Amino acid sequence: MTLPRMLVTLGAFALLLVGVAGAEGTQLRGSVGPGFGISLGDGSGAAVTHLDPGAFSLTVDDKSDEHNFHLQGPGGVDVATEVAAIETKTFSVTLVDGRYTFFCDAHPSRMTGTFTAGTPPPAPPPARPPVRLVLTVTAQAIGLATPAGKPVKALTAGAAVITVRDRSAVRGVRLAGAGVSRSTTAKFVGTATWKVKLSAGTLVYGSDARKPVLKGGRVPVS
Numbered sequence: 001m002t003l004p005r006m007l008v009t010l011g012a013f014a015l016l017l018v019g020v021a022g023a024e025g026t027q028l029r030g031s032v033g034p035g036f037g038i039s040l041g042d043g044s045g046a047a048v049t050h051l052d053p054g055a056f057s058l059t060v061d062d063k064s065d066e067h068n069f070h071l072q073g074p075g076g077v078d079v080a081t082e083v084a085a086i087e088t089k090t091f092s093v094t095l096v097d098g099r100y101t102f103f104c105d106a107h108p109s110r111m112t113g114t115f116t117a118g119t120p121p122p123a124p125p126p127a128r129p130p131v132r133l134v135l136t137v138t139a140q141a142i143g144l145a146t147p148a149g150k151p152v153k154a155l156t157a158g159a160a161v162i163t164v165r166d167r168s169a170v171r172g173v174r175l176a177g178a179g180v181s182r183s184t185t186a187k188f189v190g191t192a193t194w195k196v197k198l199s200a201g202t203l204v205y206g207s208d209a210r211k212p213v214l215k216g217g218r219v220p221v222s
């Protein structure tokens with residue numbers, strides 16, 4: 001073998017090594033089936049709960065024709081085996097900071113798992129339960145109160161369930177501002193339930209211009 005030829009051969013061999021190492025990345029192993037089990041392990045087989053961001057080679061053993069393994073998350077990661085196929089597939093994925101979920105498309109609530117990569121953004125605070133309010137209008141007065149009858153002076157943004165008690169056949173009631181715009185007609189008498197989402201601002205309640213004009217109110221929503 002001539003020297004140039006040997007160099008070319010060595011070079012090709014080196015490129016091959018680099019190519020193999022680059023394509024492999026860190027090994028991950030996904031498994032699903034034959035029952036309702038789904039799991040994701042690292043190179044040593046330990047269940048994955050947290051990974052450093054980077055390139056990974058995910059090999060999935062899909063041992064069922066009723067289930068699949070689907071990995072989804074930030075950075076455009078979205079790879080899956082076929083539900084109807086029994087197969088072993090390898091995917092190259094690049095994980096970034098965030099939360100990832102793996103699941104079976106046929107049973108997403110029953111067969112699922114999650115892990116984080118890097119430093120995920122803080123989870124949004126859990127939504128507070130809906131606040132319950134009672135908005136009452138009679139011929140003489142209008143008021144916004146808690147179910148216990150306490151006048152409402154301030155609210156926080158979020159869900160609200162408002163029981164509207166319209167006791168007047170000649171007056172309507174309206175609620176406006178803070179992302180809400182609802183009203184009853186003047187003729188309406190009865191009870192209505194409004195499910196609304198309050199946003200920061202000022203919630204204004206009142207009635208129509210009929211005399212005597214009822215004093216409504218303004219409630220700050222923060």
Ligand SMILES: [Cu+2]
Binds near residue numbers: 066067107111
């Ligand atoms: Cu399934």
